[in-house]
Amino acid sequence: MGKVYLLGAGPGDPGLITARALRRLEEADVVLYDALVHPDLLTHCRPDADLVFVGKRAGEASARQERINERLVTEAQGGRSVVRLKGGDPYLFGRGSEEAAHLRRAGVPFEVVPGVPSPLVAAAYAGVSLTHRELSSSVSYVTATESPEKDRSSHDWAKLATATETLVIFMGLRKLGSLMELLVDHGRAPETPACVVQSASLPSQRTVVGTVATIADRAREAGLGAPALTIVGPVVALRDELRWFDTMPLFGKRVLVTRPSGQAAALSSRLRDEGAASVLAPTIRIEDPADSAALRDAAREVGTYDWVLFTSKNGVERFFTELRAQGGDARRIGSALVVAIGPGTARALRREGVVPDHVPAEYRGEEVAKIVLGAHDGDLDGVRVLLPRAAVAREILPETLRAAGAHVDVVAAYRNLPPTEDESARIRDLIRGGDVDVVTFTASSTVENLCALLEAEGGPSAAEALAPLTVASIGPITTRTAVRLGLRVHVTATEYTNDGLVDALRDYFTSP
Template sequence: MKRGKVYLIGAGPGDPGLITLKGIECIRKADVVVYDYLANSKLLEYAKKDAELIYAGKKGGDHIYSQSQINSIIIKKAKEGKVLARLKGGDPFLFGRGGEEAEELAASGICFEIVPGVTSAISVPAYAGIPLTHRDFTSNVAFITGHEDPTKDESSIAWDKISTGIGTLVFLMGVKNLPQIVKNLIENGRDPKTPVAIIRWGTLGKQDTLTGTLETIAELARGKNLTPPAVTVVGEVVRLRDKLNWFETKPLFGRKIIVTRARSQASEFSDLLREYGAEPIEFPTIDVRPPGSFDALDEAIDNLERYDWLILTSVNGVRFFFERLKVRGRDIRDLKGIRICAIGPRTAEEIDRTGIR
């Protein structure tokens, strides 16, 4: 029996372009993909057509599966001899419970690999124009969970040390506990005037950044009814945002744009929209399929010498025509003497790819 294997993959912070090449490679060869709420669904397009897709998202207190159930699903599929891609938002080993899942796999004797990801703790502030370290401000940074294990009796966060000993503090999953976080920092010596930024949906076109100070941020967040997911940055480096805000100033930032192209052709345009800061929503309203009968086209191809012009109106038309030309045992040499008209530059580019100039 084929031996199963599990890849614990960091899916990155949200922008589908920020997953690693190794991560894509592992998704492509997986028989099963188990993915989280914060793993961009666009990444599922790399999966095999027959791959089993299992959503195991956790959104606030709403869990489809408990952590133990997720572990059981992963182990069961691996024991069936399947290759499994476990997609986790950010990096699996930074507040992603990847360590717990890896422990379960090790205890069950299942082969696994860790594929590190781009953590939101660093990338999200970067997309908000906030460097976590800077020679003029600080040379140290700490990453802290804003949502500790609720079953613990005491906090494991050394508030007295991080409040005054660390220049930049990055809190993940801390929106709901923001008032208590702010209170703890101020009570342990942090200057109430310290700049703070909260970045929601970082690295995506719907990114939203709220800035304030330790003494004002909780009230500002309450006024905007901020909800997860968000990354909170505390420190003087937040002041650099006004100079370095590169992402939220893109021309289409904040716009949601529906892409109605056929699914097979939507990605290129969606990528272009993301480049300009938009959030593309792929909603195919076109499905390109071969005709029920090729009789009319076959007759034309078999009698090409009768025609003076070949008019191609779309990229799909070019592809279907030349595929059928090959099926009928002919090639571009049989188009000698026929003038070719392309409707639109993209159609012309597709014709160029066939070797015709």
């Protein structure tokens, strides 16, 4: 017998899931997830886990609850670890209690992991405190969508209208006008502040403020849609003082992330922290070298070198993958001195059990060369250097070292390839369709490949296609490549890292 875990994912931002829920998600054999679960959360699932969409949204076709209940039972009876992943909290208008009761009747063990409830998130991200010592000491949660099996509504609006200072209404947008009329009819003052929060905690969040008398018209005029919560009460007046999320410099900006798949998560997370929406558009694919013989030899003979220079995280990962395939580990490096070009590369090395001897203050090949030259007073005669890197890269580092007498073995650890044609077409559509505001470049190859795919089918040049966008580069080398290809670069990071790139973007949009 397996077990079912009823998990609350929290609403919106995937960073709001609890540590316990995330651990259960990572362990699951099968995951049944709702429409409001952020897709990034599913990247934490095991590669072999079965992911089953059972989403339900008002007015749209969905899996019937009975079938969901039976699927939970069947999977658990098959000995599997089953996660039921729900937006918000499972027991707050989430039908989690119905699923738990069904599991209990079927004799299936279950565990409930609470999630951050959506009204708490919507209020906090909109700049509203549900309670306040001077304004509200009571809160009511009400759903506008009740079970169709009920003979009549269970809501006593004569009591609900004035029972608490703050009233939160779930799933009420479609009937907001009639709901507000009910409040007024039963004693709530029409001038009471009210707001509607759509897509709380996401870069697409929208907040409309009014009063009980005006909020329905204002929400309709603004074109708000589900998912949305309505908050009624004097605490809504706090928004001007407490709002923080939708005033961030990058809030709502749609940022094209051109890093390779599997390496975009860190940058996307940082952008999300700043209120931006990352739009994944990898313009390079990381593949094995055309011939791996040199990489195999380098991994076998790494202990014979005086220096091993790593100029990318990819180089570290591919080199150590080959090293492990040979039954080796970090000890094989022996007495060789190790240089990482920057903090990201250094972190990748530490994950392999290697603490780099040197990391330059400026993350460029020229600075790596200065470290090696300085250690030998500029005379590298007889010094053996291993450089595992991309098959095509700048030659300044090996050429500088060879000019000083070093024996340098440049080994192709991986190749940077352009995206597939289908992916290229998708990226072209994103840019030409006006679906992004900012494009980020993290290496010269990301610039070159994006320009090439934009010009592959004729039409406007890459420079013309990108002219309406803010172009941001991770450093001066990447910027030079972009300028050479005719692009106008608005932002160049002074620290050549993901954090530095996001900081530079924030500063750019903050500047008057």
